[in-house]
Amino acid sequence: MTTSTSTDRSSHPLDPLFHPRSVAVVGASSDPRKIGGRPIAYMLRSGFSGELLPINPGQTEVQGVKAYPSLRAIGRPVDLVIVAVGGAHVAAVVDDAIEQQARSIVVFSSGFAEMGEEGRQAQDRIAERCAQAGVRLLGPNCIGVFNAHEAMFATFMSALEHEQFEPGHVGIVSQSGAIGSYLYGLAGDRGVRVSHFVATGNEAGLDVADCIDWMVRDKNTRVVMAYLEGCRDGDRLYRALEEARLRRKPVILMKVGRTEQGAAAAASHTGSLAGSDVVYDAVLRETNAWRANTLEEMIDLAYACSIGPMPRGNRLGVVTPSGGVGVIATDEATRTGLVLPTLPDATQAAIREIVPFASGVNPVDTTAQTMGDRSLYTRILDLVFAHPEFDSVLSFNANMGRSESEFAKIRDALYALRRAHPDLLVAMSMRARPEIVAEIERENILMFPDPARATTTIAAMARISAGFDRPASAVVDAQSGKADPLPDGTLDEAAARAVLAGHGIPFAPLELAATAEEAVSAAEAMGYPVVMKVVSPDIAHKSDVGGVALGLRDADAVRNAWSTMMDKVSAACPTARIDGAMLSPMITGGVETVMGVTHDPVFGPMVMFGLGGVFVEVFKDVTFRRAPVSLTTAHEMIQGIKGLPLLTGARGKPPVDLNTLASALVALSNFAAAHAGKLDSVEINPFIALPNGGCAVDALIVKRS
Numbered sequence: 001m002t003t004s005t006s007t008d009r010s011s012h013p014l015d016p017l018f019h020p021r022s023v024a025v026v027g028a029s030s031d032p033r034k035i036g037g038r039p040i041a042y043m044l045r046s047g048f049s050g051e052l053l054p055i056n057p058g059q060t061e062v063q064g065v066k067a068y069p070s071l072r073a074i075g076r077p078v079d080l081v082i083v084a085v086g087g088a089h090v091a092a093v094v095d096d097a098i099e100q101q102a103r104s105i106v107v108f109s110s111g112f113a114e115m116g117e118e119g120r121q122a123q124d125r126i127a128e129r130c131a132q133a134g135v136r137l138l139g140p141n142c143i144g145v146f147n148a149h150e151a152m153f154a155t156f157m158s159a160l161e162h163e164q165f166e167p168g169h170v171g172i173v174s175q176s177g178a179i180g181s182y183l184y185g186l187a188g189d190r191g192v193r194v195s196h197f198v199a200t201g202n203e204a205g206l207d208v209a210d211c212i213d214w215m216v217r218d219k220n221t222r223v224v225m226a227y228l229e230g231c232r233d234g235d236r237l238y239r240a241l242e243e244a245r246l247r248r249k250p251v252i253l254m255k256v257g258r259t260e261q262g263a264a265a266a267a268s269h270t271g272s273l274a275g276s277d278v279v280y281d282a283v284l285r286e287t288n289a290w291r292a293n294t295l296e297e298m299i300d301l302a303y304a305c306s307i308g309p310m311p312r313g314n315r316l317g318v319v320t321p322s323g324g325v326g327v328i329a330t331d332e333a334t335r336t337g338l339v340l341p342t343l344p345d346a347t348q349a350a351i352r353e354i355v356p357f358a359s360g361v362n363p364v365d366t367t368a369q370t371m372g373d374r375s376l377y378t379r380i381l382d383l384v385f386a387h388p389e390f391d392s393v394l395s396f397n398a399n400m401g402r403s404e405s406e407f408a409k410i411r412d413a414l415y416a417l418r419r420a421h422p423d424l425l426v427a428m429s430m431r432a433r434p435e436i437v438a439e440i441e442r443e444n445i446l447m448f449p450d451p452a453r454a455t456t457t458i459a460a461m462a463r464i465s466a467g468f469d470r471p472a473s474a475v476v477d478a479q480s481g482k483a484d485p486l487p488d489g490t491l492d493e494a495a496a497r498a499v500l501a502g503h504g505i506p507f508a509p510l511e512l513a514a515t516a517e518e519a520v521s522a523a524e525a526m527g528y529p530v531v532m533k534v535v536s537p538d539i540a541h542k543s544d545v546g547g548v549a550l551g552l553r554d555a556d557a558v559r560n561a562w563s564t565m566m567d568k569v570s571a572a573c574p575t576a577r578i579d580g581a582m583l584s585p586m587i588t589g590g591v592e593t594v595m596g597v598t599h600d601p602v603f604g605p606m607v608m609f610g611l612g613g614v615f616v617e618v619f620k621d622v623t624f625r626r627a628p629v630s631l632t633t634a635h636e637m638i639q640g641i642k643g644l645p646l647l648t649g650a651r652g653k654p655p656v657d658l659n660t661l662a663s664a665l666v667a668l669s670n671f672a673a674a675h676a677g678k679l680d681s682v683e684i685n686p687f688i689a690l691p692n693g694g695c696a697v698d699a700l701i702v703k704r705s
């Protein structure tokens with residue numbers, strides 16, 4: 001057990017919560033099974049070396065520890081105060097704690113925001129008192145926090161009553177106490193050992209982002225698992241996850257509420273905004289947090305990241321006596337983005353010298369011949385480990401680990417290879433006795449019963465490792481309020497185009513016309529064919545009401561289109577103000593893309609890119625990033641769509657100018673950031689990407705009301 005501060009810097013605002021040297025328990029109980037008794041029992045059992053101060057006015061001693069009638073009776077400040085009293089008494093206890101200069105408070109008690117508006121108001125008053133006093137508040141309605149390395153258990157977590165695992169290097173942050181407690185037990189069963197745990201409850205004070213930020217700075221924490229239902233401060237979460245990325249610490253995050261029904265359930269449970277799921281996906285990808293779909297996936301990945309080195313790349317070598325397992329690993333590797341480099345001819349020949357019928361391509365099939373002489377297998381492993389083109393190696397060994405005598409035949413050679421190649425990620429898939437599993441893991445070798453799960457986990461580790469090496473985005477400083485104000489009132493398309501063009505987005509030429517003859521003059525000046533669109537601040541989707549005419553090739557076509565358009569629009573939108581029409585050259589020969597901005601309630605302005613026209617509605621093949629974005633990030637957005645081949649020259653067509661596309665995305669993102677809080681949405685659909693250059697031909701700006 002350590003007693004020194006374990007964060008990377010001398011102090012952090014959350015140190016009194018995660019690293020207290022004195023803990024008072026208000027509502028302390030002599031019954032170690034009650035909520036007010038469990039923290040005391042857990043800390044006594046584990047050997048907490050700090051001061052433990054039970055508060056119970058009816059007792060002079062609690063579980064063998066001197067008790068005090070009140071916080072005032074202690075007579076000195078306390079680092080952490082645990083509040084385990086009825087909800088009606090919490091406010092008074094919090095006031096006492098603040099008066100006695102407590103540095104952090106954990107409120108177990110329920111009956112606050114989760115119960116309705118009256119409870120929310122009471123919770124807000126407590127939070128405001130703590131904020132004014134500079135006291136860190138965790139909860140209410142939470143199961144608490146612990147620091148396993150210091151035997152500090154300010155929690156009533158039921159999992160600790162049944163089993164307590166030795167300290168490790170994985171942190172757990174959960175908005176749900178029940179999920180967090182279950183995750184601790186499941187992780188322990190898998191061999192994951194926890195450094196710190198915190199359940200944030202109603203998050204009246206501290207939230208998941210605050211706790212992630214502390215854990216990624218902690219020397220005893222290498223990996224963080226987080227369970228998230230919703231988030232009220234997107235900036236804070238983004239900064240915490242980016243801090244983890246810059247410190248090369250994996251964050252495996254389970255964000256629930258992917259469906260509309262799930263998001264509604266999450267909001268009702270936590271009282272927080274769920275945000276758009278696709279936006280969460282984008283933010284987590286950008287900050288290199290791995291989004292887990294299941295608790296099993298989360299635990300597998302935390303387990304692997306806490307034991308093995310992070311792989312240098314995505315190149316996998318597979319060694320197996322079973323051809324079937326080689327196929328399983330190859331299928332999963334292909335699905336998850338791993339590559340299986342072919343071994344050099346010389347290495348393949350060396351493998352066949354050891355086992356003549358072996359396949360040395362990769363996966364390396366050693367055949368069942370190695371089961372009779374295990375040294376043949378380890379000699380082949382030696383060749384595979386030495387190959388410089390592998391970042392990870394997966395070895396399948398069936399039931400070998402169930403027999404001590406069989407495993408003993410490869411033990412020394414395997415461990416010698418592991419130590420000779422410390423930078424190589426090594427995983428084994430086999431059934432094994434618990435003591436053999438523990439021994440293998442001590443050698444920094446991963447153990448999986450299922451080779452597909454092993455392959456999937458290695459792929460995730462490779463993705464995370466690559467994200468660590470991505471430099472911090474160098475975005476243009478485009479903060480809200482620095483740009484010229486938006487024009488008053490509703491913006492029609494012509495006004496929207498003018499505003500966006502002024503921010504550096506290229507548009508096709510535009511001429512306004514108030515009459516049919518003005519339209520003809522404009523068309524003849526710019527050259528046929530032309531596009532004509534109605535101009536109205538009251539019509540957002542012009543094509544739906546007959547307000548767009550394409551490919552007009554002469555003056556008669558323009559006059560006829562004008563007459564038809566005005567009749568159709570007037571009939572469809574009799575109250576709309578019509579200010580004439582605008583004309584632009586008909587752009588052909590490019591690829592229609594869409595770029596836009598949406599205001600997310602959690603993360604603010606998000607910039608979007610995808611294929612335009614009907615593709616955006618049918619396939620929803622789009623990528624998102626927080627605004628503003630750098631040129632590098634803009635290129636990543638373009639590369640991230642499934643329809644990329646249409647931009648890079650599918651079926652013999654010339655590739656489009658991706659640099660122009662990326663530059664327009666950067667300009668749009670800077671516009672969005674400059675007007676953050678003032679925009680509801682922006683859409684440029686289409687932006688026509690051409691082999692040389694490109695331009696927008698339509699724009700819509702919707703201001704926030």
